[in-house]
Each structure stands twice: as structure tokens, then as C-alpha cells.
Amino acid sequence: xxxxxxxxAVSPSKMPKGKKQSRRDDTDFxxxxxxxxxxxxIKHKGALREKLGxxxxxxxPSKKLAKAAKESGTTGKQARLAEIMKRFKK
Numbered sequence: 001x002x003x004x005x006x007x008x009a010v011s012p013s014k015m016p017k018g019k020k021q022s023r024r025d026d027t028d029f030x031x032x033x034x035x036x037x038x039x040x041x042i043k044h045k046g047a048l049r050e051k052l053g054x055x056x057x058x059x060x061p062s063k064k065l066a067k068a069a070k071e072s073g074t075t076g077k078q079a080r081l082a083e084i085m086k087r088f089k090k
Contacts, residue, residue, distance in 0.1 A: 041081060048078040 046056065052068055054060050060082070068079035 038085075048075070048082055051075050051078075 048068070049056065049060060052060055052064055054064070065079055065082055065086075068075055069083055070076065071079070
């Protein structure tokens with residue numbers, strides 16, 4: 001008598017393995033879930049303002065921020081983050 005090929009017990013070696021999420025920079029995904037990523041992203045407060053030549057206490061004009069966001073490097077990263085944070089509720 002032949003064994004049926006229906007739904008039966010599956011050998012543990014044939015079970016699919018869970019995929020582990022990993023990044024090149026070994027980022028801890030739990031930090032993002034907690035919301036602690038902002039704290040580590042804003043290390044030098046006022047650095048972008050200083051680079052763009054805006055006086056302390058004044059808001060960075062949106063055109064100036066948009067232009068800086070197109071740049072590469074640290075200034076571009078800071079400007080893109082500033083654009084994102086601008087949309088957050090206070």
C-alpha cells in the first residue's frame with residue numbers, strides 16, 4: 001500500500017527557515033520600533049542652521065532647506081531629516 005501524498009507531518013529539515021533581517025550597518029531594528037532613532041539622529045543641534053547661514057532663533061526658509069536637501073553628504077542628510085521632522089506634530 002502506498003502512502004498518500006496529502007497533508008501530513010513535515011520533516012523538520014524540510015521546514016522553511018525564518019529569514020533574519022540584517023543591514024550592512026548592523027542597525028538594531030528594535031531601536032526604530034521604540035522611536036529612539038530621532039535621539040541618535042540629532043547629535044549636533046543647530047549645525048544645519050550654522051551651515052546654511054541662518055541666525056539662531058530664526059526658521060530656515062523652505063527654499064533654502066529644499067536646495068540643501070538636494071546636496072550630497074552630511075549637509076544633504078541633515079536637510080532631508082529637517083524636512084521630514086518639519087511634518088511631525090508638535
